[in-house]
Amino acid sequence: MAATGQLKPNQFLLEVAGMPGGERITACIQCGTCSGSCPTSYRMDYTPRKLLTMVRAGLKERVLQSEAIWLCASCYSCSVRCPRGVVITDLMYALKNLAIQQGFVPKKAVAYNFYSSFNRVVEDVGRLNERRLITRFALKTDPAKLIKFAPLGLKLLVRGRLAVFPPSLKNKKEFKRMIARGKGGGGK
Amino acid sequence: MRYSYYPGCSLHGxxxxxxxxxxxxxxxxxxxLDEIDDWNCCGATAAASEDHRLATLLAARTLAKCSEAPYPIAVSCNACYSRLNQVNAKMARYPxxxxxxxxxxxxxxLMLVDDYRVKHLLEIFCEDMGLDRLKEQVSQPLINLKVIPYYGCQMVRPRAYDHPEQPTSLDNILTTIGAQVLPFHKxxxxxxxxxxxxxxxxxxxxxxKILDEASQRGADVIAVSCPLCQMNLDAFQDKVNSLFGTAYKLPVVYFTQLVGLSLGISVKKLGLDRGIVPAMPVLRTYL
Incomplete structure (x- = not known):
């Protein structure tokens, strides 16, 4: 007898299902609760429901190049409502990880650069420094952002809401060594 | 009650x-609250987006810093709370x-112990301390102050001690300090x-959308438990107003600022003069 509705595993599906949080992807019944619960799906090129089925269809390039994965705000509405226990938010993280690792993200992509700027600052001193984050993010994407952020920065400054001393751990060197040992291959 | 305390980066900025x-x-x-020695950033959504190993390691290092203290970990920021909790659960699930x-x-x-008890301040106030004890300490109840309880996402999802979509802990704290808590769909x-x-x-x-419902319900203030929610709702109100042609002027305060006021603590000590949308005009009557 011919295969009856059995999904034929493809390489991409196996890759995604092998990431932490990706295991349940084959349990999806395409009910669309995720897309209906998502506060940003109205702006996505592919809604979460579509992305899930595209992964299962092996449409790697289209999934990893999609803008949708960068519109996920991590609100977990989809995840708590999914009747099949798929943690879609974690799947979105897995897709972002893969898109970065495998070079599907354009160099000046805004969301990617925000996250990577955040991470590079944290890796450097152990804590987030808001001023360094904004500066790095602007220089990586569009330096005009520095001017755009200035009014907000000023408002925070006059209210004493910008750290006077840049935050840092006691032993930055040791921290950096630890990060270098433990991080994956994604960060640049 | 004693805790290992994780403030997170925003609270120092x-x-x-x-x-x-x-x-x-x-x-x-x-x-x-014993601030955790040499704690590091939880990684928020940034680390998890780029590299799940980095994300796990960042939260795990901070957890490991608490291994020797016999106290639960108290967290004030929703994102930090979510990260520490999730990484704690992840390490139990994936040997x-x-x-x-x-x-x-x-x-x-550094070494990890088997399991960490990670608690948000809302839980500590409601469960560990208890609202009866809070009530005993209230000297200046915020009678007639119309407050919107806004929890945000990561306080309650993907898993927390409160309900993921209809939580009540913040409502109950605000009621206890005498405020009038408004129903709030969002x-x-x-x-x-x-x-x-x-x-x-x-x-x-x-x-x-959040400001709109809050203002339609006649709120005096919005109470939050997360620095990022506070920043987005407060510091971006002028942008929302110019983009949508609205005129919102809703102060967004931390629930601890309102609790503090009800305990008779001074405005200066509570940092109540630091919001972008000034809170003092509506709170002046409670001084």
């Missing part, structure tokens, strides 16, 4: 007013990840989080 009010309230309520992280931490002289709807930096129009629309 843009949310210094949250930190001030937490310190003041906890001193008054005899909740002892291979736990093993990997354990080895990396060991080289830095209490756990997303504020846009990091999208405010990566896709501003999408985030502003989410902020607008």
């Amino acid at each position: 843009s949310a210094v007013d949250y930190q001030m009010s937490i310190q003041a309230c906890c001193n008054a309520l005899k909740i002892m 291979e990840i736990r093993e990997e992280v354990t080895a990396v931490l060991a080289e830095s002289g 209490k756990t709807k997303c504020c846009g989080a990091a999208l405010i930096s990566t896709n501003e129009p999408v985030a502003l629309k989410l902020v607008q």
Whole structure:
């Protein structure tokens, strides 16, 4: 007898299902609760429901190049409502990880650069420094952002809401060594 | 009551007013917070987006810093709370990840214990201290102050001690200090989080929806428990107003600032003069 509705595993599906949080992807019944619960799906090129089925269809390039994965705000509405226990938010993280690792993200992509700027600052001193984050993010994407952020920065400054001393751990060197040992291959 | 305390990066920066009010309230309520020695950033959504190993390691290092203290971990920021909780659960669920992280931490002289109790301040106030005890300490009840309880996402999802969509802990705290808590459909709807930096129009629309319901319900203030929610709802109100042609002027305060006020703590000590939309005009009557 011919295969009856059995999904034929493809390489991409196996890759995604092998990431932490990706295991349940084959349990999806395409009910669309995720897309209906998502506060940003109205702006996505592919809604979460579509992305899930595209992964299962092996449409790697289209999934990893999609803008949708960068519109996920991590609100977990989809995840708590999914009747099949798929943690879609974690799947979105897995897709972002893969898109970065495998070079599907354009160099000046805004969301990617925000996250990577955040991470590079944290890796450097152990804590987030808001001023360094904004500066790095602007220089990586569009330096005009520095001017755009200035009014907000000023408002925070006059209210004493910008750290006077840049935050840092006691032993930055040791921290950096630890990060270098433990991080994956994604960060640049 | 004593805790290992994880403030998170914002509380040493843009949310210094949250930190001030937490310190003041906890001193008054005899909740002892031992700041975790040399804690690091939880990684928020940024680390998880780029590299799940980095994300796990960042949260795990901070957890490991608490291994020797016999106290639960108190967290003030929703994102930090979510990260620490999730990584704690992840290491229990995936032994291979736990093993990997354990080895990396060991080289830095750190070790993990089996399980960590990670608690948000809302839980500590409601469950550990108890609202009866809070009520006894209230000297200046905020009678007639109309407050919107806004929880945000990561306080309640993906898993927390309160309900993921209809939580009540913040409502109950605000009722206990005498405020009039308004019903609020969007209490756990997303504020846009990091999208405010990566896709501003999408985030502003989410902020607008929250401000709109709050203002239609006649709120005096919105109470929050997360520095990022506070920033998005407060500091971006002028942008929302110019983009949507609205005229919102809703102060967004931390719940600990309102609790502090009800305990008779001064405005200065609570950092209540630090919001972008000034809160003092509506709070003056309670001084």
